[in-house]
Amino acid sequence: MVWAVWLSIYHGIFSITIPILLMEIVFPDLKDKSLCNRKSLILVFILFSIAVLITFFLLNPYWPPPLPYFIVILSILLFIGLASRIKDKISLKIQVKKYPFLWGLFITTSFFILFFFAPATPIPPSIPCILGIPIIFLLYSLLPPLEVFKLCSF
Numbered sequence: 001m002v003w004a005v006w007l008s009i010y011h012g013i014f015s016i017t018i019p020i021l022l023m024e025i026v027f028p029d030l031k032d033k034s035l036c037n038r039k040s041l042i043l044v045f046i047l048f049s050i051a052v053l054i055t056f057f058l059l060n061p062y063w064p065p066p067l068p069y070f071i072v073i074l075s076i077l078l079f080i081g082l083a084s085r086i087k088d089k090i091s092l093k094i095q096v097k098k099y100p101f102l103w104g105l106f107i108t109t110s111f112f113i114l115f116f117f118a119p120a121t122p123i124p125p126s127i128p129c130i131l132g133i134p135i136i137f138l139l140y141s142l143l144p145p146l147e148v149f150k151l152c153s154f
Helices: 002-026 038-059 066-086 100-120 126-141
Strands: none
Touching: 002 100, 002 126, 100 126
16 A cells, blocks of 8 residues: 555656656747647557557556546546647746755655665654655645635536
8 A cells, every 4th residue: 555655656756757857947938839749649649559559468466446547537637628728828937946956855755765775674664654744745835826726627
């Protein structure tokens, strides 16, 4: 359980959030431009889908229930729809806080200790998961505010 929580947090931060913010900082003029044309995007989607299907059906000895996959796919589609509705209303102005390297080092080290070392101790697995929540809030409090939910009208 702790590993799954760590993996979700890790990829949410290091594989998604940080690359997007770095692109915004380094190339602010590319903010409104697509990095892939439609044909390339379709090709990447097809290749990704093939890789997922091969992994799921041929390389995975465990067959999880389909309901969680359905919920995740539905969530992804809802987030894509939400993002396409509000993308023109959001302006992300990056303001790097003081000592970003030290904050990043502290947060990354905290996650590493909580989710790699703590599970090897007699501490119950729920404790590292619960302690990770304030660290996530600390991380996102260091980022510029986004008023996403004020912009959405359902």
